[in-house]
Amino acid sequence: MNTTPFSLLDRLKRAKPDADDWRRLHDIYLPLIRRWLSRLPGLRDEIDDLTQEILVVLFRKLPAFERRRHGSFRAWLRQITVNRTRVFYKSRRRQPLAGGGSEIEQFLSRLEDSSSELARQWDRDHDKHVFEKLLAHVQPDFTPTTWQAFSHYALDGQTTARVAAEVGISERAVVQAKSRVLKRLRQEAGDLMD
Numbered sequence: 001m002n003t004t005p006f007s008l009l010d011r012l013k014r015a016k017p018d019a020d021d022w023r024r025l026h027d028i029y030l031p032l033i034r035r036w037l038s039r040l041p042g043l044r045d046e047i048d049d050l051t052q053e054i055l056v057v058l059f060r061k062l063p064a065f066e067r068r069r070h071g072s073f074r075a076w077l078r079q080i081t082v083n084r085t086r087v088f089y090k091s092r093r094r095q096p097l098a099g100g101g102s103e104i105e106q107f108l109s110r111l112e113d114s115s116s117e118l119a120r121q122w123d124r125d126h127d128k129h130v131f132e133k134l135l136a137h138v139q140p141d142f143t144p145t146t147w148q149a150f151s152h153y154a155l156d157g158q159t160t161a162r163v164a165a166e167v168g169i170s171e172r173a174v175v176q177a178k179s180r181v182l183k184r185l186r187q188e189a190g191d192l193m194d
Helices: 008-012 019-037 044-064 072-092 103-112 117-141 144-155 160-167 171-192
Strands: none
Touching: 008 019, 008 044, 008 171, 019 044, 019 072, 019 117, 044 072, 072 103, 072 117, 072 171, 103 117, 117 171, 144 160, 144 171, 160 171
């Protein structure tokens, strides 16, 4: 019997994914996408509509997603965001996108170019945001002592000796706490992060 836990993406790609997993993906990505769309001029009242359109495409196409390289999920999501935004602006005839002269098209072209600083910022924002969301999700899986040891050692950079004395466990237990939490994070994150 296979006891390997499935990552969130793996669970969503199954024949009958759980509604809670879809909700989790929605809760992870809605604020991130919304924050990035807020950088576009003229969207103000339509950010929520466009965000929902992007999430609908993400949900519809997710079962076909296949990791091909490092960072491919976030690059795939970035491309969906760029494509849906172009369609959104074109359908509303907000600004002409032909010729790439508009401020919006310039922004989208830079976001689409994986070598641009804007795309690299997307990657950093994505990873930081997803990491924070996944941390909050897995925290209830651990005792307060384990979580405190992990947090102080892995996130705050304190020494094992200091954490052990503060939490009241051995230095070895501090290292084990870090290992257990990181293992759980990797299991849940799967291809969401690298």
